[in-house]
Amino acid sequence: MIQRIQSVYLFLASAVIYAFYLFPIANILSADGAKKIMITGVFETLNGQVAQTTSFTLLSVVTGIVGIIPLILIFLYKNRKRQATYVYLTVLILIGLSFWIAQTIKGASNGLLQVSDYGIGAGLSSVSILLLVLAAKGILRDEKLVKSADRLR
Secondary structure, three states: OOOOHHHHHHHHHHHHHHHHHOOOOEEEEOOOOEEEEEOOEEEEEEOOEEEEEEEOHHHHHHHHHHHHHHHHHHOOOOOHHHHHHHHHHHHHHHHHHHHHHHHHHHHHHOOOOOHHHEOHHHHHHHHHHHHHHHHHHHHHHHHHHHHHHHHHO
16 A cells, blocks of 8 residues: 555655665764765875775665665554564664664774764664654554454444
């Protein structure tokens, strides 16, 4: 059921997770040059050219898989209890992914990271968690509506 609001929330949550590939998580300016930390790796300015110095292959693959999960959950609309359970499980997975991203950035920045260095990508996991919680509330509201309609029959 594409017209349900929780389907829109799940689609937006997936789009926000995939936005990790577009926006940098942190930008570090130092005397050596500029570093841009993204979900795919660390990009540095060397001799006037941007080059990828470190690759986060496993983190990129896991982020792609986590981004697919909300899209799959849209099509579990026939079993709302299972859909709500999987949405909450996805929230837990996303919290774990956020922790992993934070630890990876901490290691890649070598302690040079300041609060002002964080980019748009640093807040994307919070937005996707919020969208998933809103989707779960919509799913449970639908379940409650169906139960009340069954009582009337």
